[in-house]
Amino acid sequence: MKSVRPLIRPLVQRLEAYVPGEQPKVQGLIKLNTNENPYPPSPAVLRAVKAGVDARLRLYPNPTSDPLRRRLARLHHCEPRNIVVGNGSDELLALATRAFVEPLPDGRASHARLPHASKVQFFTPSYSLYPVLADIHSAGRAPVPLGPDFGFPTAGGSGRGGRRTAGALDPDAALTFVTTPNAPTGRGYSMRELDALCRSLRGVVVLDEAYVDFADEHALSLALKYPHVLVTRTFSKAYALCFQRVGYAVGHPDLIAALHKIKDSYNVNGLGQLAALATLDDLPYYRASFQRVRATRARLCAALCDLGFEVFPSQANFLLARPPGLPAERWLHELRKRKILVRWFSSPSLRDYLRISVGSETETDALLDAARAIRTLGEKGAGRCGGSRAGRGKA
Ligand SMILES: Cc1ncc(COP(=O)(O)O)c(C=O)c1O
Structure with missing residues (x-):
């Protein structure tokens, strides 16, 4: 052939x-290379998964993870229609790209002047999946360099309601991904900074909070405050369930319904749903x-x-x-x-x-x-802790 x-x-x-x-x-x-939790899931979660391995394996799971959505809605003081569950949060990032970004008309992902509607915007460095999602969808990558110490850049253009956007951010980009706390830098962003960033953007903003349980602050309330903001979370890292692949997004019911419309029919496996539910019972x-x-x-x-x-x-x-x-x-x-x-x-x-x-x-x-x-193999270098770019700080 x-x-x-x-x-x-x-x-x-x-x-x-x-x-x-x-x-x-x-x-x-x-x-120590993929940020998994060093500690296992709780004994109650392991029991729930083992108990789920029975004749039910022959059946399809709940297609929209409804018991889990109801439980998450209670946790986050919102409605189940504010929540979509994914096969890991990676699936939700991909669905957001497909739901909110227009592929470039001629299928080429490298345009000198990208139309706003085809722009996937993200800070660099941050999660290296975002540009790949843009490429897969034939959309345009719009990387925006972070400022000193990986903070949000300050100078900027005119955004939503005349507010200034950070650095070269395009306020009208169809989709902006923000990893918070950031990966791979670990830098956390305050609620105040994130609120200002969301207010300055008119396209959909995804706050990717994959690591937020290890941080001092989270920004989930912004997903319930602003209709164009989604927050994604995962059970992988803090809840030690990488193997099961369960994540979720919180946001306005219309954005959530759009993600539901295009997801695979049975996107989250049944044992993953059981494991996530048992996790929420053992916080x-x-x-x-x-x-x-x-x-x-x-x-x-x-x-x-x-x-x-x-x-x-x-x-x-x-x-x-x-x-x-x-x-x-x-x-x-x-x-x-x-x-x-x-x-x-x-x-x-x-x-x-x-x-x-x-x-x-x-x-x-x-x-x-x-x-x-x-x-001892290399020449001995003096540490630069406490300097302007890095420090002992709050680790
Ligand atoms: C910033 C960030 N977001 C999302 C994910 C995806 O996590 P999962 O698909 O396991 O929920 C990762 C995984 O490494 C990550 O680093």
């Missing part, structure tokens, strides 16, 4: 896929787990600073750190030799850094032992 390549759409042929963090096939590695267990992660984050931040790392204050369950002595990519390999996986990004603004997930106490000890050994 001749090549089947011509059968694949040119857009898909050109596409550079999202690269997930490595999921190792060998045993015994310490995984005190998880609050204790967030506190442990936050305490370890503070210890790790301080210890890395003492070893000469430049560490950014983090509101998430990971730290962005510039290692001393050797290039960050070399650190990645040296850590891997010692069976520790962390994440390194090749983009110019991040290539000097490692993103390190906060692990258990034992994993943290192992990481610090390895870091002490690797540091």
Whole structure:
């Protein structure tokens, strides 16, 4: 048979896929590369999932996760029609792109002047899935560089109601993704900053709160206050359910109905729905787990600073750190030799850094032992903690 390549759409042929963090096939590695929770789901959640493995497996699950939506609505003091549940929050980010952004008419994702309706806007650096979602949909990527210390840029144009927008933000972009707290930087944004940002934009704004349970503040109320704002959350990180793939979005019923209209019929698997429901019945267990992660984050931040790392204050369950002595990519390999996986990004603004997930106490000890050994390989660099770009801060 001749090549089947011509059968694949040119857009898909050109596409550079999202690269997930490595999921190792060998045993015994310490995984600090994909921001999973070091602590397991609560015993009650494990019991609920096991109890769900019975003859029901033959049946389709609830197509719109209604019991879970009702439970989430109670938690967030809103109505079930304010909530859509997804196969992880990634699915909801993809659905938002498909529901709110027009593909470019000629199918080319690189226009000099992008029409507002085809713009997927996001800050850089932030979650590297957003540009891929724009590409898949044949929409336009509109990256906006963050300011110093990864804060929102200040100078700007004229937005909603004459308010000024941040930096080069387009107030009329069809869709703006904001990761808060940000990934991979860990930087948190205040409610006041996020409120001002949302007010300055006229297109749909998605506040991606994947890591918010580890932060001091959240902005869920903005999804109930402004009709053009959605907040996405996930059970993956703070609730230790990556394996089950459950996330949700909160927002205006019309936006939520649009996402419901285009989702797959049975997008969330039945065991995932059971696991998420049981999680919401056991929140005190998880609050204790967030506190442990936050305490370890503070210890790790301080210890890395003492070893000469430049560490950014983090509101998430990971730290962005510039290692001393050797290039960050070399650190990645040296850590891997010692069976520790962390994440390194090749983009110019991040290539000097490692993103390190906060692990258990034992994993943290192992990481610090390895870091002490690797540091002796390179020339000893002095730490820059407490400086203007990074500090011990509130980790
Ligand atoms: C910023 C951000 N948003 C969303 C997600 C997706 O999470 P999930 O699809 O597991 O809910 C991730 C996963 O790494 C993330 O880092």
